[in-house]
Amino acid sequence: MTISEVLDSRTWRSSATLQMLKIGLFGTPLNSIITMATVALLGWIVPPLVRWGVFDATWTGTSADCAAASGACWAFVGAKFRFILFAFYPPALQWRPAIVMALLLGLLIVTAQPRFWRKGLLVAWFVVVAASWILMSGTLTPPAVPSNQWGGLAVTLFVWSVCFGLATPLAILLALARRSSMGGLRVLAVAFIELMRGTPMVAILYVAMLILPMAIPNGQLIDKNVRAMIMITLFWSAYVAEVVRAGLQAIPSGQQEAATALGLGYWRTMQLIVLPQALRLVIPGMVNLAIGFLLATSLLAVIGIFDLLNAARSSATDPQWLGYYNEAYLFAALIYFLLCFGGSRYSLWLEKYLRRSERI
Amino acid sequence: MTIAKRPGARWRTALATTLVVAAGLFSTATFAGPTLDKIKQRGSIKVGVGTTPGFFSPDSNGRWQGFFVDYGRALSITVFGDPDKVEFTNSSPQQRLPALQAGEFDVLLSGVTVTITRAFQLGFHFGPTIFYDGQGILVRKDLGVTKAAELDGATIGVQSGTTGELNIADFFRKTGKKFTPVTIEDTGEFINALETGRVDAITQDSSDLVGKRTQLKKPDDYIILPERLSKEPLAPAIAGGDDRWLEIVNWTVNATIQAEEWGITSKNIDEFLKSPDPAIQRFLGVDPSLAQAIGLDPKWAYNIIKTVGNYGEIYERNLKPLGWERGYNSLWVNGGLLYSPPFR
Numbered sequence: 027m028t029i030s031e032v033l034d035s036r037t038w039r040s041s042a043t044l045q046m047l048k049i050g051l052f053g054t055p056l057n058s059i060i061t062m063a064t065v066a067l068l069g070w071i072v073p074p075l076v077r078w079g080v081f082d083a084t085w086t087g088t089s090a091d092c093a094a095a096s097g098a099c100w101a102f103v104g105a106k107f108r109f110i111l112f113a114f115y116p117p118a119l120q121w122r123p124a125i126v127m128a129l130l131l132g133l134l135i136v137t138a139q140p141r142f143w144r145k146g147l148l149v150a151w152f153v154v155v156a157a158s159w160i161l162m163s164g165t166l167t168p169p170a171v172p173s174n175q176w177g178g179l180a181v182t183l184f185v186w187s188v189c190f191g192l193a194t195p196l197a198i199l200l201a202l203a204r205r206s207s208m209g210g211l212r213v214l215a216v217a218f219i220e221l222m223r224g225t226p227m228v229a230i231l232y233v234a235m236l237i238l239p240m241a242i243p244n245g246q247l248i249d250k251n252v253r254a255m256i257m258i259t260l261f262w263s264a265y266v267a268e269v270v271r272a273g274l275q276a277i278p279s280g281q282q283e284a285a286t287a288l289g290l291g292y293w294r295t296m297q298l299i300v301l302p303q304a305l306r307l308v309i310p311g312m313v314n315l316a317i318g319f320l321l322a323t324s325l326l327a328v329i330g331i332f333d334l335l336n337a338a339r340s341s342a343t344d345p346q347w348l349g350y351y352n353e354a355y356l357f358a359a360l361i362y363f364l365l366c367f368g369g370s371r372y373s374l375w376l377e378k379y380l381r382r383s384e385r386i
Numbered sequence: 387m388t389i390a391k392r393p394g395a396r397w398r399t400a401l402a403t404t405l406v407v408a409a410g411l412f413s414t415a416t417f418a419g420p421t422l423d424k425i426k427q428r429g430s431i432k433v434g435v436g437t438t439p440g441f442f443s444p445d446s447n448g449r450w451q452g453f454f455v456d457y458g459r460a461l462s463i464t465v466f467g468d469p470d471k472v473e474f475t476n477s478s479p480q481q482r483l484p485a486l487q488a489g490e491f492d493v494l495l496s497g498v499t500v501t502i503t504r505a506f507q508l509g510f511h512f513g514p515t516i517f518y519d520g521q522g523i524l525v526r527k528d529l530g531v532t533k534a535a536e537l538d539g540a541t542i543g544v545q546s547g548t549t550g551e552l553n554i555a556d557f558f559r560k561t562g563k564k565f566t567p568v569t570i571e572d573t574g575e576f577i578n579a580l581e582t583g584r585v586d587a588i589t590q591d592s593s594d595l596v597g598k599r600t601q602l603k604k605p606d607d608y609i610i611l612p613e614r615l616s617k618e619p620l621a622p623a624i625a626g627g628d629d630r631w632l633e634i635v636n637w638t639v640n641a642t643i644q645a646e647e648w649g650i651t652s653k654n655i656d657e658f659l660k661s662p663d664p665a666i667q668r669f670l671g672v673d674p675s676l677a678q679a680i681g682l683d684p685k686w687a688y689n690i691i692k693t694v695g696n697y698g699e700i701y702e703r704n705l706k707p708l709g710w711e712r713g714y715n716s717l718w719v720n721g722g723l724l725y726s727p728p729f730r
Contacts, residue, residue, distance in 0.1 A: 105446050106446055108446070108447075108448075109444060109446055109447075109448050112448070113444070113448055114444065114448040114449075114450075115448065116448075117447050117448065172473060174473050174474075174475045175448075175473075177448075232481065232484075235481060235484075235485065235488070235490070236481070236484045236485060236487075236488045236490075239488050239489060239490065240488055250490070327478065328478050328480065328481060329478075329481060330434075330475050330476045330477045330478065330481070330485075332476060336476075339437075340437040340443060340444055340476070341444065341446075343437045343438065343439045343443040343444075343597075344439070344443050344444065344445050344446065344451070345439050345440055345443065345451075345704075345707055345708060346445065346446070347446075348439050348597070348600060348601060348708075349600070349601035
C-alpha cells in the first residue's frame with residue numbers, strides 16, 4: 027500500500043496515521059536506509075549539543091563561573107543582552123531605541139495586513155520614521171545622542187525598515203520608467219538599475235562612507251548613517267524595481283487598453299488599474315527580498331556601524347568575557363531566525379489570502 | 387560657432403564642465419581647515435578604533451575600553467581637559483586608512499603599523515610608536531619546538547590577504563626550510579584548526595596571538611615562539627596638514643612615557659606636586675612657564691596622568707590580564723624601546 031492508497035481508503039483513524047508513517051519511513055529499502063541514516067546523524071549531533079547547550083551550561087554568574095563549567099555560557103548573553111540590542115547607546119537613555127524598535131515592529135505588523143493597505147499607511151510610515159529618527163537622535167528630547175553611538179538590533183531594524191520602505195516607492199517609479207515609451211527615461215532607468223545590480227553592496231557602502239564626503243561640499247557634515255541609508259535605499263530600489271517590473275509584465279495589455287478606452291490618463295491607469303493588480307502579484311517576491319535584505323544589513327559592519335551581528339561579535343572581545351563567540355553568534359542567529367521565520371510564514375499566509383480574495 | 391553644431395560637441399562640453407565642477411568640489415574638501423580647529427568647533431575628537439581584546443573592545447555597558455582607547459581619552463584631556471570629549475568609532479582594517487583620508491576621523495588609534503608607503507604615498511603623519519608589535523608563531527608545546535627555524539616541514543595556518551602570509555613565506559625562503567601554508571579566512575577558525583591538529587602552528591601579529599591563546603581550551607599546552615618575523619610598530623595616525631595637532635598627539639604619548647620614567651603614577655602624582663625637581667615642576671604645571679610658552683593648559687600632563695595613568699599603568703590595566711609581558715614595550719632604562727624626548 028502507498029500513502030495515497032491509505033488516504034484514499036478513507037478509514038481515517040490513528041492506526042492509519044501510524045501506518046502512513048510506517049510506509050513513509052520504511053516503505054522501501056531506500057526509505058529505510060535514509061531513515062536510519064537520519065536517526066544516526068541526529069543521535070550523533072543532538073545529545074552533545076543538548077549537553078553543551080542545556081545540561082552543562084552556565085545560566086547565571088560571571089565569566090569565572092563559565093570557565094569552570096564545560097557547557098555553553100548563557101550568562102554571557104545575559105550580561106551582553108543590552109549591548110547586543112542597543113550597542114553604544116547610553117544605558118540611561120536606552121528606552122529610546124526600545125520605543126523605536128516597538129514602533130517599527132508595530133508598523134511592520136500593521137503594514138503586513140492587507141486591510142490596512144490604504145493612503146493612511148503612507149502617512150503612518152512617514153510619521154513613524156520621522157519620530158524614530160527624532161527619538162534616536164534626541165533632537166527634541168535632549169541630551170542628543172550622535173549616530174555613532176547607535177547600534178545593535180535597533181539600528182538593524184531601523185536601517186532595514188526605513189531603507190526598504192523608501193526603496194519601494196522609488197522602485198515602482200523605476201519599474202514604470204523602465205517600461206515607459208519615453209526613450210530617454212527608459213535608458214536612464216535601465217542604466218541606473220543595471221549599475222546598481224552590477225555593484226556589490228559592500229562597494230555601495232564604501233561609496234557612502236568614503237566617496238560621498240569627498241564628492242559633496244561639506245560632505246563630512248552629513249551623518250554617516252544617513253549617507254549609508256541613502257546609498258542602501260538606492261541599491262535596494264534597483265532590486266525591488268525588477269520584481270515590480272515582473273508584476274507589471276504579468277498584467278495583460280488588454281487591461282491598459284481598456285483603461286485608455288475609458289478615457290483614463292497614464293497615471294490614473296497605473297494607479298487604479300495596473301499597479302493594484304501588479305503589486306498584489308509580487309508581494310511574495312518582495313517579502314523574499316526583504317528577508318534577504320535583513321540579512322544583508324550585517325554588511326554595515328564594514329563601514330564601522332555596529333549592527334546586530336557586529337555588536338554580538340564584538341561583545342565577545344571584552345576581556346571580561348573573552349571568546350564566547352559561539353554563544354554570541356547563536357543569540358544573533360536566534361534573533362535573525364525569529365524575524366526571517368516570521369517573514370516567511372507571513373509570506374505563505376499572504377499568498378493564500380490573496381489567492382482566496384482573487385477567487386471571490 | 388561651428389564647433390557647437392558638430393554632433394557630440396554638446397556632450398563633450400557637458401562632460402568637461404562636470405569634471406571641472408567635480409574637481410572643484412574635491413579640492414574644497416582637500417583644503418578644509420586644520421584638524422584641530424574642526425575638533426574644537428565640534429567639541430569632540432573623532433577616533434577610529436578596531437576590536438581586539440585588550441587594545442579596544444566595548445564593555446557590557448557599551449563603553450570602549452582598552453590600551454589604545456585610553457590614549458584617545460588622554461588626547462581628549464590634552465585638548466579639552468575632559469577624558470570623555472571623544473567619539474570612538476569602530477573601523478575595519480580595510481576601510482580605516484581611506485576613512486582617515488576622507489576626514490572621517492581626526493586620529494586613528496586602531497593599531498596602524500608605521501610604514502614608509504603610508505607616510506609618503508598616503509600622506510599620513512604618525513605619532514610616537516605606542517606599541518611595538520611583530521608577527522609571531524603560536525605552536526603546540528608537544529612538538530618540542532623552541533625556535534622558529536626548527537619548524538621544518540610544519541603545517542602553518544596563515545590569515546589570507548595579510549602581510550603575515552608573505553612574511554612567513556619570506557622567513558622560510560630565507561632559512562631554506564620548507565612549510566605548508568594553510569590559508570584560513572575566519573579568525574574563529576584559527577583556534578579550531580590549532581586545537582584539532584589541522585595545523586601545527588598559526589602565525590599572526592603577536593598582539594592577536596596572545597588573545598587567541600587565552601581562548602584555547604588548554605592555553606598552557608601552547609607557546610608563542612620568541613622570534614618576531616616582522617616589525618609592526620603601532621602608532622597613532624593622522625592626516626597631514628595640521629602640525630599643531632600632530633604635536634599634541636606626539637606629546638600626549640610622550641607625557642605618559644616620561645611620567646613612568648619619573649615614577650609618577652595616578653596614585654602618587656599629588657606627592658610629586660611638592661617635588662623640588664624643576665623639570666617635574668614644569669611637567670606638572672607647578673611652574674606654568676612651559677605650558678604658557680606652548681599654549682596648553684598648565685595642568686594638561688597632570689590631568690592625563692591623574693585620570694588615565696602613565697604608560698606602565700595603561701599597559702598593566704589593559705594588557706597584563708591577557709598575559710602580555712612588557713618585552714620591547716619597556717622603558718629604555720629597562721632595556722625596552724620607549725623613550726620620551728625631554729620636556730623643556
